[in-house]
Amino acid sequence: MNKSMIRYLLSKLLLIEAVLLLVPVAVALYYRESSQVFTALFSTIGILVLLGGSGILQKPKNQRIYAKEGVLIVALCWILWSFFGGLPFVFARQIPSxxxxxxxxxxxxxxxxxxxxxxxxxxxxxxxFWRSFTHLIGGMGVLVFALAIMDNAKNSHLEVMKAEVPGPVFGKVVSKLKNTAQILYLLYLALFSLFVI
Incomplete structure (x- = not known):
């Protein structure tokens, strides 16, 4: 099992979640919310940047991942994103548990x-807004979103995508996995925009 690659990809995913948390920060700024909310959001972002940043400092030499790593990355991503995504509620004491x-x-x-x-x-x-935003992100799949924006020159994230998408067979729309994920997300966002209008 390629543990260093699992660590590296999970660290990147934590940094992506930190960036996504900037959206509710902008909402909090717009509505001039309490300092407790800002502290909760920035504390969570700080934890994610610290953990994610320390995990990507050393790039793995072997960047190949296989089916078992893909399944493990998907499972751990769901757990970590949900845990850290819930921290702002706990820190702001709006959901204390x-x-x-x-x-x-x-x-x-x-x-x-x-x-x-x-x-x-x-x-x-x-x-x-953060609670609602997680529905938008999750609608297409958290890892499909992450793969759409992550750097993947060697196309090594195929096993992660296979573990994330439903069904027994996975097929790419175009030759590069990142481009497939981007096309899927553009279609998803276009449909979302159509329904908002």
Whole structure:
């Protein structure tokens, strides 16, 4: 098992989540929310940048991954993204339980829409936006999104994509996996925009 490549890809994925958390920060700025919300968001971003940054410092020599690494990366990505994605709720004390916050965000990334909240309007606008934004990201698949924007010169992320997409057979739309993921996401965002209008 190529543990260094698993670490490297998971670290990149944590950095991607840190960048995605900047969107609710912008929402919090727009609505001039409390310093507690900003502290919660920036604390989570700081943790993600620290962990992700330290994990990508040393690029693995062997960048090949196989099916078992692909499945492990998918499973760990869902767990890590849900855990760290729920931290702003815990830090802002809007969902005090780590388990409840984990459930709330994992339901977003999996687009099940389940919630532990009786009334979602009790959340601050930025955290309510983050909760909704996770549904948009998860609608196409967290890792499909990540593969669309990650650098993959050697096309070694094929096993990750195979583990993420449903069905027994995976096929690429074009020869490069990154371009396939980008095309799929552009179609997804185009349909999303059409329904918003």
């Amino acid at each position: 780590v388990i409840d916050a984990f459930f709330e965000i994992s339901s977003g990334f999996t687009t099940t829409g389940a919630t532990i909240l009786n009334d979602v309007s009790v959340l601050s606008r930025s955290l309510l």
